[in-house]
Amino acid sequence: MKYFVCVFVCCAVLFAQEKPQTLAEALGYDSDAKVVILNADDFGMCHAENLGTQKVLEAGIVSSATMMMPCPWVLEAVEYVKKNNMKNIGVHVALTSEWKRYRWAPVSRSPWGGKSSLVDEKGYMWPGTLDVEAYADVEDVKAEVRAQLKKALDLGVDLSHFDSHMGSLYGVASFRVELLAAAYAYSYEFGLPFRMPFIEGMEPLREKGFAVLDDLVIGAGQEPKDPKGRKQYFVDLLKNLSPGVTEIYIHPAVNGEELSRITGSAKTRQLDIEIFCDPELKQVIADENIKVIDFTSLRKWQREQMNWNPSFKAEDVYDEYVAILKEIFHGEKFQRSAKLKNLHNVCKCE
Template sequence: MIGCLILLVLESAIAQRAATYAEMLGYPTGVKVVIFHVDDAGMSYESNEGTIKSIENGVATSCSIMMPCPWAASFVRYAMQEPMDAGIHLTLTSEWKDYRWHPISGKKAVPGLVDAEGSLWPSVREVVQHASADEVEMEIRAQIDRALEMGLKPTHLDSHMGTLFYHPPFLERYIKVGVDYGIPVMFPGGNNKLLKISMRDNLIKQLKKDGKFREGMELPGNEMLENAAEIGQQIWKSGLPVLDDLHSVSGNWKPEGNPDDKAWGEYKVAQFKSILREMEPGLAMVIVHSNGDRKTFDRISSSGGSRYADMLAMTDPELKKFIAEEGILLTTWQEVMERRKNIK
């Protein structure tokens, strides 16, 4: 009798537990499903090279292209010749000092999106401060249309530097545009365990940079994170897939001292293993920024070492072996959308 009661309680608990988006998409219950995603394709030759190596020779399964950038057209052509999971990295910022890009819509059409140099603003804060939601929508549509006119069918949309997630009116337009085009929008609406870690790490990094961080201090909340479940449900009901989780701060990973490239890459492999152990079952996207070499990227940004280490980690046989041993499934945005289409 007691055994039957325990069984009924367990069955009731399982029934009441909300299904993960991975389960709703038809993936097995309790399995970790991961999209290793390379951001910033099209930004530079090195970015293109690193993206291609990470996908063709490594565990990365997807990428997204910065359409306003100088090497975007080259990557689009490659992605159509050698079909891969390629989305649009919707770009509203131009963050480097000497290597800049401009809105595809043109300065006259979206004056709130450009700085005194005529380039996109360097920071998310400046975009939020100066640009209207109408200008943002016009520009992200222009970026998608450029890819479509070149013949690329984007597998998904996401946001460079997360700009579209930092202001509710921008987020609304991002979702609206994705629904209008029928293209999945990257959005984490599930347990968000890794996202909370990512956002905490980023906030602490910024506070330390500003000299405002104190050990034990209470960190502020995030409006988007607080509303993520509700927004995720809205996106799902519109017919698009939703992530359970997102990790976005591998760029912060660096071992102590002055590591060589090999040591930095191995350190990142260990960190990727750690977050894969940490994540809960469901569908997660893990963001990296891969460079194929370091010959000229240091002229653009000091992040060249980290980006090269990301590529080394993505192509490291040890990480591939770990993923297989842990029973982690790798997927793409194309597969995720196909699964979503088959759900009535």
């Protein structure tokens, strides 16, 4: 009997040791802690989006935002960030320009100054993620990612992280790993976390010191469109969070003539403002003992893990990351993952 108990205890210890550590645990939280980053995407996309993002940030529920550097209204967003000395702002790297009547071009080069694989026949960024994966040359992608990050830094923004507008840097539609490798290479160079959820097989990236999220959730997308149903979606989402660090992202914007001329999601973007300024949602977060953080703690952790310094260069690690990601992307467990399916949904989200 004593032998059986000993074996059982030893097996339990081994199992506990083999269980992957969550990012939340790595940051110092308990194993059952529910930690969330609430991010407002598309900051700087237009004036209406700027107003909406400011409202939710000032309400104190949304903890982070990411700016779209190619867009005309990004300077207004930068002005707000600098005026308020904000540290919780990242870059929403855009390789797509999805709206019919309101579009933008690359930061890295003028579309009218020569041929570019990043633009369509009209000189604007491709309208969809599949177009980027099909036509964009990786060297042009690298130049654009770097240019967008550098532009934000040169304008005086103390960046906390960066992510991918419509998921065009994930490369998951065609398993084009060199796009994601570029994202991680610049995450290395700039010492900035890149938004990506942990999927089984991605242990090598965490071992490299990258602050890979435990989960990533679309903030309802286009549905539900009714106020009560949309609010309940977020309440249920928060109540059912898994332990670890989860990012939930939304698209808050003030509905009006400007926004309605740009996008068909104007009403749901307005609803996101109302929901994330509602004290009831803050109470749900408190009742569920959810810890709300931003990417500054992830940036600090990642830089410590890597012993980061400004001399790091993306090209020194890019080929190595391509090789690592080929192994990950071609793994059966990775391709069957529910989180991978969620990333496909991210790529469709406008």
